[in-house]
Amino acid sequence: MRIDRSLKSAAVLGVVLALAVGCKKKPPTTTPEAAPPPSAVEAPPPAAPAPAPPATSSRESGVLSEDLQTLNSKGYLKDAFFDFDKADLREDARTALASDAQWLKQYSSIRILVEGHCDERGTEEYNLSLGQKRASSVKDYLVSLGVESARVNTVSYGKARPFCGDHDENCWGQNRRGHFVITGK
Numbered sequence: 385m386r387i388d389r390s391l392k393s394a395a396v397l398g399v400v401l402a403l404a405v406g407c408k409k410k411p412p413t414t415t416p417e418a419a420p421p422p423s424a425v426e427a428p429p430p431a432a433p434a435p436a437p438p439a440t441s442s443r444e445s446g447v448l449s450e451d452l453q454t455l456n457s458k459g460y461l462k463d464a465f466f467d468f469d470k471a472d473l474r475e476d477a478r479t480a481l482a483s484d485a486q487w488l489k490q491y492s493s494i495r496i497l498v499e500g501h502c503d504e505r506g507t508e509e510y511n512l513s514l515g516q517k518r519a520s521s522v523k524d525y526l527v528s529l530g531v532e533s534a535r536v537n538t539v540s541y542g543k544a545r546p547f548c549g550d551h552d553e554n555c556w557g558q559n560r561r562g563h564f565v566i567t568g569k
Contacts, residue, residue, distance in 0.1 A: 447491060448569050460487055461496070461564035464522050465557065468503070471517035473525055477562075481522065484564070485529035492532075495568035498522045500540040501547070503556035508542055515540030522562035537567070 447455070461484045464477035473481070488494055500515030500522075519538035527533045547563075548555035 448493065452566055452569070455566045455569070461566070463564065464562040466518055466560040466562070468556070468560065469506075469514070471514060471521050473521055478525065481525050482529060485526050485531050488526065488531045488535070491569070493569055494566055495535045496537070497565040497567050498536060498538045499545075499563040499565060500538065500542075501545060501559055501561050501563060502543045503559040504543050504546065504551070505556070506543070508544075511542030512540050515542045518560075518562050
């Protein structure tokens with residue numbers, strides 16, 4: 385009886401294994417979709433033509449071919465002058481800066497440094513701060529007129545680099561300025 389049970393168990397186990405192996409699921413078969421006829425395949429759009437380089441007038445190429453020292457010596461950019469102890473732009477400074485902004489927009493590759501200067505009166509620390517405010521006023525106004533901010537850097541020299549060395553109001557008025565230096569083209 386023991387053998388019969390063992391044989392029966394072995395037989396049942398064999399049937400179960402055979403069924404398990406024989407009943408293995410087949411992966412589903414898919415039919416590939418029909419490819420569209422060759423005439424229906426869309427061709428990729430043609431590549432856009434490269435933009436033409438901006439036209440450069442002979443005047444512009446002449447200016448841009450000058451070295452930086454020559455550009456700075458020709459006075460293309462006019463200084464902005466300030467009243468005593470002020471960083472607000474005067475009307476004459478706004479007029480000069482409007483002209484400067486037009487020139488800078490015409491020569492869009494030019495980069496500049498705006499130097500803030502003061503007269504000899506006041507402490508060095510005070511004049512450095514005032515000079516920075518003046519340089520920033522000039523930059524902010526140029527940017528408001530459409531000059532890219534990244535093209536304009538500022539620095540303050542306070543009273544360290546006077547334009548005029550006399551000790552009177554006429555000379556001091558020439559020293560209170562936002563001065564331009566062309567630094568790149």
